[in-house]
Amino acid sequence: MEGGNLLEVRGLSKIFDGFAAVSEVTLAIAAGEIAAVIGPNGAGKSTLFNLITGHVRPTSGQVLLGGRDITGMPPHRISGIGIGRSFQRANIFSRLTVFENVQAALLSHRGCGRDFWSRSETFYREEARALLDSTGLLGQAQAIAGTLSYGNQKQIELGIALAGDPKILLLDEPTAGMSAAETRETLALLKRIARERSLTLLFTEHDMEFVFSIAQKIAVMHQGRIVVEGSPATIRADAEVRRIYLGSVQ
């Protein structure tokens, strides 16, 4: 798939009780690209992510990863074939330690979950420490995850998502609920990790400063559809985007 599209979404729709949360969305993300989906609340961004990661089954359309059709696969299988994900609210294992959070993800992704006789503490200590190091959590490895700040919990989630060594990472509002300082740190962290691991990123975000400082491609969603797609410069200049965000009437 050298140079080809890593993730492709073709004519994807989801209709909830007659309401089209996502309709006819087509999107292609090239390997190594950093892409953002933006749009007002209720535009269907989270549903789009849930369709891609198997949490919601599409009404119609297709999702392809590296050319392979993954439409309708259950989440636990999709997470095993190269898609990592963080959720809108920090979705971690609250009463486990930070170390155990990341280690659990490593154990699962590397197929150790069926081992019911070895001591789990002895597995992947170095790998887990390396992940904590790269997400800036090494100092808090032994803390109970749920007691840390919200920003730290999002970092843990990133660590969990990276444990599967994903090709593409889907981040649903990576800075939601963060302070300005935490947002800046997250931006730096994501930039570095994407570069180090040559990751493909697809994220949704409300913070426009964040979006325009990292995204190479932006798709604007409105009422379940992608209305404009293009480079940051194109999006910045687009009248339709302004209309959606500023709500001006013709």
Place this chain on the structure above:
Amino acid sequence: MTVPWSGNRIPWTLMVFLAALWVPWLGSRYDTFLGTQIAIDALFAVSLNLLLGTTGLVSFGHVAYFGIGAYICGILMKTYGVPFALALPAAWLGAAGFALVFGFFCVRLTKIYFAMLTLAFSQIAWAICFKWNGVTGGDQGLPDVPYPDLDWMSALPGLDGLRVSDRFYLLTLALVAVSLAALRRIIGSPFGRMLTAIRENPERAAFIGVNVRRYELAAFVVAGGFAGLAGALFGIFNRGVFADYLYWTKSAEVMIMAILGGMEHFWGPVVGAATLVMLNQQITSYTEYWPFVLGVILLVLLFAFPGGIVGGLVAGVNWLRRRGGGRQSA
């Protein structure tokens, strides 16, 4: 996470086990009776806690596998004259097999619906045992299940003078100890870590690649198997198997043991079982209002120590340590 065998800790479990071994010599016949009851209930409660505390699954029908194990062992030993050494593993496998079939449906539901379905299956099992006269003895039950042949114990040094009930106590203690060690090992394994991940966050667990239903089913089967083992021992201990072993109130009782002792800790349910059995014996000799006293004790515990007895003890020890540490640094 606590590491039970790290060098500088006191091996409490080993000490309790060694002390319990001496009961037939140091205690009365009644103490042996209590000891056997506690050991069996401890295994039953720990097996439930694999679901409750480790995986976060609230099963209201765990007694089904306890009762099925008791019937399988009892029927094999009494009706077919199968030796205990075969009847016991058969009870273990049989209970696990039923847990596999019932659990297959139960894990398709979550939360209260899961709990209700486990309850429904246990009530179906109870009704069948209550009515199936030809096999289970129906409402008459299956009295006079024979003791296993324990004459081989006479060959062991120091054991030749013991009563058969004392010998059965020692056998029960050994089997329960081995079972608890196995369960502890399972909970500490990568498989056990996946179960805790499911308890903490099933959605996230699925997105690190865990097939949540399948792991829940596996936990259900393991828990059912060990409950069956406890049931088999209980049938022999009680010299008979009766349909009320499967009645739903016993599911509540074992759940109280786990919560009372503390379901966050491996040994919590063991402490809960011991406490409940001893309290029951003590209080019923003073008053017939045992359920009332139990209710009050539970209320106090749930409000004062939501982590159960063991949770409260651990919190207390940590508090003392912090105070001690504070003084040293001051």
